[in-house]
Amino acid sequence: MPGRPDRARIQWSVVAAILLTVTCWMQTRHWSGAAVAQEANKTSERRPLVLDRAPARNIADPNPVFRAIVIDAEHGEVFMANDKESAGTSILVYPTQFPPTNRIMEPRRRIAGPKTDLGMVCGLALSVEHGEMYSVSGETGTLNVYPLDARGNVGPGRQLRGVIPRASAGVFLDVKNDELFITTEHVNRISVYPRTFQQDQEPLRYIQGPTTGLADPHGIYVDSETNEIFVSNHGNWRKTETGEGEVRGPDSLTRTSLGYNIPGRALPLAPSTGKFLPPSITVHSRTASGNAALLRMIQGPHTLLNLPDGLYRDPVSGPRS
Amino acid sequence: MSQPRISAYASLANGNALPTRVIQGAKTLQARTSHYIAVDAVHDELAVPNPFAQAILFFRGGANGNEAPIRIIQGPKTLLNAPDNVAVDPVHREVFTASFPTDSILVFRGDASGDVEPVRILHGPNTKLDRPIRVEVDPMNNVLAVVTDHAILVFNRTDKGDAAPKWVISGPKTGVGTRFGTRDVRLFSVGKKIIAGAAIRGPGTTRSAERNEEDGEGRRGGQRFIGVWKYGDNGDIAPWAVLNATPITKIPGSRLALNPEGGDLVVGGDGQVSVYHLPEIFQQRD
Numbered sequence: 366m367p368g369r370p371d372r373a374r375i376q377w378s379v380v381a382a383i384l385l386t387v388t389c390w391m392q393t394r395h396w397s398g399a400a401v402a403q404e405a406n407k408t409s410e411r412r413p414l415v416l417d418r419a420p421a422r423n424i425a426d427p428n429p430v431f432r433a434i435v436i437d438a439e440h441g442e443v444f445m446a447n448d449k450e451s452a453g454t455s456i457l458v459y460p461t462q463f464p465p466t467n468r469i470m471e472p473r474r475r476i477a478g479p480k481t482d483l484g485m486v487c488g489l490a491l492s493v494e495h496g497e498m499y500s501v502s503g504e505t506g507t508l509n510v511y512p513l514d515a516r517g518n519v520g521p522g523r524q525l526r527g528v529i530p531r532a533s534a535g536v537f538l539d540v541k542n543d544e545l546f547i548t549t550e551h552v553n554r555i556s557v558y559p560r561t562f563q564q565d566q567e568p569l570r571y572i573q574g575p576t577t578g579l580a581d582p583h584g585i586y587v588d589s590e591t592n593e594i595f596v597s598n599h600g601n602w603r604k605t606e607t608g609e610g611e612v613r614g615p616d617s618l619t620r621t622s623l624g625y626n627i628p629g630r631a632l633p634l635a636p637s638t639g640k641f642l643p644p645s646i647t648v649h650s651r652t653a654s655g656n657a658a659l660l661r662m663i664q665g666p667h668t669l670l671n672l673p674d675g676l677y678r679d680p681v682s683g684p685r686s
Numbered sequence: 687m688s689q690p691r692i693s694a695y696a697s698l699a700n701g702n703a704l705p706t707r708v709i710q711g712a713k714t715l716q717a718r719t720s721h722y723i724a725v726d727a728v729h730d731e732l733a734v735p736n737p738f739a740q741a742i743l744f745f746r747g748g749a750n751g752n753e754a755p756i757r758i759i760q761g762p763k764t765l766l767n768a769p770d771n772v773a774v775d776p777v778h779r780e781v782f783t784a785s786f787p788t789d790s791i792l793v794f795r796g797d798a799s800g801d802v803e804p805v806r807i808l809h810g811p812n813t814k815l816d817r818p819i820r821v822e823v824d825p826m827n828n829v830l831a832v833v834t835d836h837a838i839l840v841f842n843r844t845d846k847g848d849a850a851p852k853w854v855i856s857g858p859k860t861g862v863g864t865r866f867g868t869r870d871v872r873l874f875s876v877g878k879k880i881i882a883g884a885a886i887r888g889p890g891t892t893r894s895a896e897r898n899e900e901d902g903e904g905r906r907g908g909q910r911f912i913g914v915w916k917y918g919d920n921g922d923i924a925p926w927a928v929l930n931a932t933p934i935t936k937i938p939g940s941r942l943a944l945n946p947e948g949g950d951l952v953v954g955g956d957g958q959v960s961v962y963h964l965p966e967i968f969q970q971r972d
Contacts (some may be wrong), residue, residue, distance in 0.1 A: 411925075411926065412924070413924055413925045413926060413928040414927040414966065415927075415928055415930065416927050416929045416962075416964050416966060416967070417929060417930050417932055417934060417935050418929075418934065418935065418962065419934050419935060419936070420935070420953075420961055421950070421961050422698070422699070422700040422960070423701070423936075423938075423958060423960045424699050424960075425702065425959070449957050450957035450958075451938075452957070503718075503719070532719070550718065550719070551719070581717065583718075599738075600739075601717050601736060601738030602739060603738065619787060620786060620787050625865070631787070631789045632767060632787045632788050633788065634785075634788050634807070634809065635767070636762035636763070637740045637761060637762050637767060638740065638762070639740025639760055641741070671711070671712045672690070
């Protein structure tokens, strides 16, 4: 009859409706409500789906890792650098004399916190005479100076932020000549500054270049009597240019040591120079400058050197020849 | 940090857990500054860069202790310069590294060893590569993602020479780029997602320093987040999803790993690893 749908058309309409419903359900069943709402927006007006929730698990060790150690014998204190971020990077100060114990000993005081700008503190030095402590960091391009009795969340009293390459490993104060020596692993370099440096101080001199023998340098000790510098090297070597790593803006020789955000010259694609050398202790003239050849080297299988870091010479028992 | 090492933990490790094994020692040839590791589950290998010796090291998947690499890419022909990252494509058996000093992406055969030339190089002004620090490859969708100073660039996997990126995620709505703290990018192939971490931090500011600076989007300095974008996102586009750093989330950093089967996003940084159960990211379609 005209105006009445026939049975076949009704059946097909029902089947089509069911199919459409199932299809829609299959398409959307994995969507969260927020995601659906979000998809309705244009990409340019997108409002992010916020997923903020607590971690299900967290792996962390709250105990410090000691990186550098230096002693103030006059005040009976030992200073230790802790570069472990999960423990809060810090300088921990302990008494040199303490009763034997098998329990964890709390430090006498702790230098830590956002004002300290410690970074991942790698090297420490002291001047008892001037009441100063010096630190360098594997993260920053600074040399920080704190009062020897600093405690808590204190800012450095002085800070070198000049052209010093980023990421230094070791620092040593030559008391006799009143000079600070710094090793920088990324650019195979020893930099020398006056202890009384100003913020943007240029180095007095530096040792850097392919004939220096420096290969991923870390610990440093200066013998002011023999005028020699001792440096421990991990052995990762590449050819470095004299002056490389200095932070001089877009005119810097390389970007590799400047930090990610600082512009520098892009280098051309060129033959790689990298090598693995055995770990070593290199000895340099205290007054050497530029690409100066090393004086001698301790290196080889008999040395048993294995990723050497800290370095010290006993002035009494350490023979000089 | 103090001594170079690779630590392996149980998948469900939690708290102050001991590693199940540690690859550490002079024979491993790791540098103290190695910021990346790639796992090739198909060939059961680990790849780690050594920037100071300009090398890429490959270890057995089950390596343990003071164990030497099974092969090393190193030498004049490699053109490696301070490699600090590595990505592995186990399907096409290729290895990628972004070269920060030379604004380039170098691609090697996955089984390469010694002084070998790259099989492809992505380099030139059209690439927009500006201080690239990370590369990630999606062999399923033939996509390559690169973190640069102020962008995530996405290329075709086999692009070479002076090829332009197909998508560029960059701008204040994105918050990505090394200058904002992005240190990693991951690709979820099945769901076609781009995942990157960021921490808004001023140039030269240490992680332990006070963070007072504010970016154009009102984020306080040091505010971290993990953003998720979709394949095809191009331009200054807000992420599709975001995991913000809050006192609840406690995002430790911006290094990432994905566990799609478990619906987990793994975030590393500041000497710790946090696992977030975020199945929304790992939907297989949307």
